[in-house]
Amino acid sequence: MTTTPTDTDIQYLIERAKSHDLGIEFLLNGSLDAVAATFGVHAFVIDAARDQLTSDLTSEVNSKTVSHT
Numbered sequence: 471m472t473t474t475p476t477d478t479d480i481q482y483l484i485e486r487a488k489s490h491d492l493g494i495e496f497l498l499n500g501s502l503d504a505v506a507a508t509f510g511v512h513a514f515v516i517d518a519a520r521d522q523l524t525s526d527l528t529s530e531v532n533s534k535t536v537s538h539t
Contacts, residue, residue: 475515483519
């Protein structure tokens, strides 16, 4: 078993979360075991998706901050 999820695994989870009733907020903030059970993925995929989403949000905030100064 590999502990490094593929980009495809990560994107698939993010897209599933976007269309799920519980949404991205659940992916970002739900307990690992609940998110894993809901989406049928390993915790490593959840952690990687959270890292990517957090990085994307940080980049978006930073670009908006820079463009408004």
